[in-house]
Amino acid sequence: MQRHLISAADLTRDDAVLILDTAEEMARVADRPIKKLPTLRGRTVVNLFFEDSTRTRISFEAAEKRLSADVINFTAKGSSVSKGESLKDTAQTLEAMGVDAVVIRHSASGAPYRLATSGWIDAAVVNAGDGTHQHPTQALLDAFTMRRRLVGRDAGLGKDLDGRRITLVGDILHSRVARSNVDLLHTLGAEVTLVAPPTLLPVGVETWPCEVSYDLDSTLPKSDAVMLLRVQRERMNAAFFPTEREYSRRYGLDGDRMAKMPDHAIVMHPGPMVRGMEITAEVADSDRCTVVEQVANGVSIRMAVLYLLLGGNEPAVSHARPTEEK
């Protein structure tokens, strides 16, 4: 039996709704004076971060500690990885220490999948972002934020995002957040539209379960949520658009553009935001922008995922896709 969360595409609708509902209960723990549950007492979780990410790591760490797990943080910098140790050797070291779960962030797409399926380690593997491939807990926390804002906190329990129209704007090519979101939102019944310059769309995007547009202004009036993606300059090895100014003019969200959105529509961003380029300060600081909520929701979602994968003697989350990988 598999007990990993590698890709948002692995989740069935029922799994995804179960995770969102569980996260809603976990969010209540955050409102209490003692934000701790004994659920994972005696279990060891390793945060294995081969790529820098303070935000995701502390989010996972907070979730693990709130569930009383023993947490080991591993960053590649200054470890034996910089001396040339392979992923396999690292995994076998962790296995020998009796680790129950590994939360892995890696710059290589597919590293978590390799770790989960190679037989090197018996622990549950949770993908915390691999290359340009997937970031499933980010997609889940985004869906959670949308459900809370668009359907309602208590009214949303048991429900998906059927018929909601979500627009993702920006650097789709380099974005694991976009890939994970398209997969999950499609599973949850939402209609997704990608808006980006043609140079920032991946080959084969026409096979994804979503619409593609190059024109942000015409998409805004029919969007329930608009998610801006960070332009990932660190992954860009060529010129994908002429100037930042032009990108900002065509694909950035400012106050005037936000006014074209329906009144109930929300603005989302996975962070970190590049203010002035993808989003103006006016939009980022408005009460329609959910960036800070997304961070808080991230802890609840990660608690839910860890509870459902590790809380019992077998995971509660099933797997739609058994072995093949994109």
Added chain:
Amino acid sequence: MDKQQDQQQEARPVLEGPDIARVLTRIAHEIVERAKGADDVVLLGIPTRGVFLARRLADKLEQITERKMPVGSLDITMYRDDLRMHPPRALARTEIPGDGIDGRLVVLVDDVLFSGRTIRAALDALNDIGRPRAVQLAVLVDRGHRELPIRADYVGKNLPTSLRETVKVQLAEEDGRDTVLLGAKPAAPGAHP
């Protein structure tokens, strides 16, 4: 042989609707009597059926005391000691009344008291939420077979059972009718949920 006969035996009702209403009324009066007016009582039901019973008790207490009775629910799933013996369960709702439980008399309400492990988990959960003045326990049915030194303060009906029997509580809010059924346990032996 015996077992097969048991399994064929129909579950028989030991408490019907009017009996349940009557024992809840009695428990409500006992709470008022023991808590000397029930001024600081908070009722917390344990999902699923304990919550319905807590609400019914609150209604009855309101009739007696003519005061609004704070009532909530306490999910104990995350505090169970058998979590790792089963797949993880979906969580139920924990709702603590606005004024909290600090310094109050918390009455936990559940449908069946069996091993006592659920109540142990509930006491742990309470510990994380606040510090009540005292905690009491009200159950509709006490079927015995305790595995921990825990007893109820208010019992609707003491029901001596064998471990081969099951006690099933049905309430109108969830099951469409009020009844307590005593039946034979199907096949594999396992712990009380």
